[in-house]
Amino acid sequence: MNKILSVDVRPAVSSDTSSIFAMGVQIFSEESFENYFKYLSKKYRPQYMVAQHNGQVVGFAIYKLYPGRIHLFIVAVHPDWRRKGIGSRMLEMIITKLNLKKPLITMEEVRDGNLGFHLFLRDFRKKIGKSGFIATKVIWGFFEDTGEDAYVFKFFPFMFGN
Numbered sequence: 001m002n003k004i005l006s007v008d009v010r011p012a013v014s015s016d017t018s019s020i021f022a023m024g025v026q027i028f029s030e031e032s033f034e035n036y037f038k039y040l041s042k043k044y045r046p047q048y049m050v051a052q053h054n055g056q057v058v059g060f061a062i063y064k065l066y067p068g069r070i071h072l073f074i075v076a077v078h079p080d081w082r083r084k085g086i087g088s089r090m091l092e093m094i095i096t097k098l099n100l101k102k103p104l105i106t107m108e109e110v111r112d113g114n115l116g117f118h119l120f121l122r123d124f125r126k127k128i129g130k131s132g133f134i135a136t137k138v139i140w141g142f143f144e145d146t147g148e149d150a151y152v153f154k155f156f157p158f159m160f161g162n
Contacts, residue, residue: 006053007059007084009051009052009093012050019050019060023057023059024074024076040073044071046062046073047064049061058077063094070097070105071106072091088123108153134154135152
């Protein structure tokens with residue numbers, strides 16, 4: 001994995017919204033991202049984080065902090081910037097926001113066909129040791145547009161005695 005050291009990870013500000021939306025549409029599809037973005041905004045009022053390189057947003061995360069846990073909705077990195085540690089840096093920053101040694105993180109509804117994200121979760125687990133994300137549930141046929149199954153992942157640092 002090639003690391004890019006000149007990437008800044010920070011909480012998003014209102015001027016980042018258009019970049020987040022443009023990247024979300026590029027990575028997902030316009031209709032599905034727009035609908036999901038609106039749904040998250042209304043139901044959860046989530047927090048947003050961006051990764052920037054030379055003023056350009058190259059990744060973003062959407063999440064909600066609760067006491068003792070994080071609900072992670074999206075971690076997205078522009079296709080040209082993947083496999084450089086950007087997603088891991090965003091996730092590490094979100095975890096440190098909780099200021100807990102053993103946070104519970106839930107990542108719900110990951111498409112079966114989203115191999116890149118499955119590998120990201122696996123690699124993040126390897127990076128930090130035995131603890132990490134584990135698929136805890138499969139929701140058969142969850143995605144109506146394709147009939148794909150969805151996976152629910154949870155991060156359990158305490159499962160392995162860390």
